[in-house]
Amino acid sequence: QVQLQESGPGLVKPSETLSLTCTVSGGSVSSSDYYWSWIRQPPGKGLEWIGYIYFSGSTNYNPSLRSRLTMSVDTSKNQFSLKLSSVTAADTAVYYCARDLVVAAHGWFDPWGQGILVSVSS
């Protein structure tokens, strides 16, 4: 079955750029049936959708983060990536990657990666 795995630094300094990669196994990021999303969860809090990328490279970002976000996809490596610039302590969270079924503007997220805790601190 499809599995997703996040990777990247667990600690980022304030004002710097958070960079994460999600590696997909058991399936292809080139599938036209899915978007590939990032979702985050601050410690002890709820879930916030960050944005998605499609295999074509088209993106859809949460307006609350749009000005700081860049997503990309590498079909040759079956990976997609997230860059969030100018981070602050408010960006400290567990970051999940997830497959997002193309139903309409969005679908549901299934499966999810295990998540990676990224702390923003000097």
Next chain:
Amino acid sequence: DIVMTQSPDFLAVSLGERATINCKSSQSVLYSSNNKNFLVWYQQKPGQPPKLLINWASTRASGVPDRFSGSGSGTVFTLTISSLQAEDVAVYYCQQYYGTPPTFGGGTKVEIK
């Protein structure tokens, strides 16, 4: 953004008893062209990612026990666990996928009484 409001925040239920979680959306998530509600439920256990339980408001995902059921339409939805088991201790979230951005409820923590 569509705001999703869950209640209660916390629920303690005896083993074998029914647990009911509510979710309200700030606007309808019923898509008129297919008469389907664009709402899902997830279960999140400590230290784990959310797991899909229910899609289209009432369709159980593959492998989900039939003690989990979803109901509702438009703006009011319910997740019911008919007979709570120890392994059901978790936080449950609703999420709408009708509009962008997709948004989640604040979560309901279910524990054993």
